[in-house]
Amino acid sequence: MSDxxxxxxxxxxxxxxxxxxxxxxxxxxxQEKPQCTAFGSQTxxxxxxxxxxxxxxxxSTSDQENYLKLHNRFSDVESLNDVQQKELIxxxxxxxxxxxxxxKHEDSKETAMKVHNILNIYGTNAFENGIGIQTAMFNHSxxxxxxxxxxxxxxxxxxRARSNIISGEEITINxxxxxxxxxxxxxxKEILMSIFFFNCVCKLCKNGKVNDKYDQxxxxxxxxxxxxxxxxxxxxxxxxxxxxxxxxxVSCYKEMYKIAKEQxxxxxxxxxxxxxxxxxxxxxxxxDAESQELKEEFRRDCQVFSIASGKIHEILHGSPSQxxxxxxxxxxxRV
Ligand SMILES: [Zn+2]
Numbered sequence: 148m149s150d151x152x153x154x155x156x157x158x159x160x161x162x163x164x165x166x167x168x169x170x171x172x173x174x175x176x177x178q179e180k181p182q183c184t185a186f187g188s189q190t191x192x193x194x195x196x197x198x199x200x201x202x203x204x205x206x207s208t209s210d211q212e213n214y215l216k217l218h219n220r221f222s223d224v225e226s227l228n229d230v231q232q233k234e235l236i237x238x239x240x241x242x243x244x245x246x247x248x249x250x251k252h253e254d255s256k257e258t259a260m261k262v263h264n265i266l267n268i269y270g271t272n273a274f275e276n277g278i279g280i281q282t283a284m285f286n287h288s289x290x291x292x293x294x295x296x297x298x299x300x301x302x303x304x305x306x307r308a309r310s311n312i313i314s315g316e317e318i319t320i321n322x323x324x325x326x327x328x329x330x331x332x333x334x335x336k337e338i339l340m341s342i343f344f345f346n347c348v349c350k351l352c353k354n355g356k357v358n359d360k361y362d363q364x365x366x367x368x369x370x371x372x373x374x375x376x377x378x379x380x381x382x383x384x385x386x387x388x389x390x391x392x393x394x395x396x397v398s399c400y401k402e403m404y405k406i407a408k409e410q411x412x413x414x415x416x417x418x419x420x421x422x423x424x425x426x427x428x429x430x431x432x433x434x435d436a437e438s439q440e441l442k443e444e445f446r447r448d449c450q451v452f453s454i455a456s457g458k459i460h461e462i463l464h465g466s467p468s469q470x471x472x473x474x475x476x477x478x479x480x481r482v
Contacts, residue, residue, distance in 0.1 A: 183210075221267040285318060375396050422459070
């Protein structure tokens with residue numbers, strides 16, 4: 148494990164990661180290959196269940212010990228609603244059938260409980276590429292100071308500092324970094340409860356109180372998003388030329404970027420939900436443009452979104468992206 152942080156018990160949260168020193172924005176905090184990987188997505192069918200158990204059995208003893216320390220959100224049955232409790236019973240029945248467990252025999256009952264625990268820990272902590280034990284130790288925050296990213300080339304899960312982190316501060320990641328930012332408090336609460344079964348106590352959600360300033364920003368962001376989508380539809384419905392409509396669509400994404408940056412939205416969100424959409428709108432403008440002047444205007448917009456995406460990608464991955472570099476090169480050439 149990195150000497151940048153230590154895993155400790157945090158009041159009201161089980162385990163969490165505390166910075167041992169000041170960590171600069173962009174620093175690689177953790178990198179690992181998932182130790183436990185299941186077959187396909189979480190279907191809880193026979194193949195999936197067997198693949199989780201077999202992957203767990205292939206882990207080293209110390210990894211298994213650390214795996215079993217991870218949070219199991221299904222352990223407190225009382226905290227689950229009726230649907231979730233029913234689902235838990237169905238899963239248990241399914242597992243007993245697959246492994247021929249018999250509740251009447253103590254040995255069998257004990258093994259069944261262990262296997263059930265392994266599966267539920269997987270269900271609690273796995274991202275789409277499996278469980279990375281170090282990554283799973285980081286708690287969630289809706290306004291996290293670090294960000295977890297899957298790196299395709301190295302097939303690793305990484306955590307990098309999203310902002311400067313002070314020694315002694317808890318290092319947090321956003322569990323739904325592409326979709327949760329710029330969602331109002333009640334919406335976040337509902338999403339996190341339905342997927343992860345917890346009430347978030349991050350700075351934004353503290354004590355369940357609504358953070359008015361953030362909610363106002365979410366409202367403004369949502370309004371711009373709806374307007375941009377409406378503009379996109381208008382281009383399909385109305386006869387050309389569309390440059391006035393597309394110009395507004397582009398400026399919506401520029402304003403959305405400003406709001407999202409001010410509210411420290413995750414880099415994944417900035418790239419995928421704002422900048423890429425802004426770039427697509429600018430490309431539409433470029434293709435629609437009937438004069439050289441308009442083409443030049445939208446080319447510059449493409450460049451703005453592309454350069455910002457390249458910079459963010461570099462912070463997220465620790466190295467420049469060839470794709471964004473190539474895009475910026477092409478966009479730098481005048482038309
Ligand atoms: Zn929160």
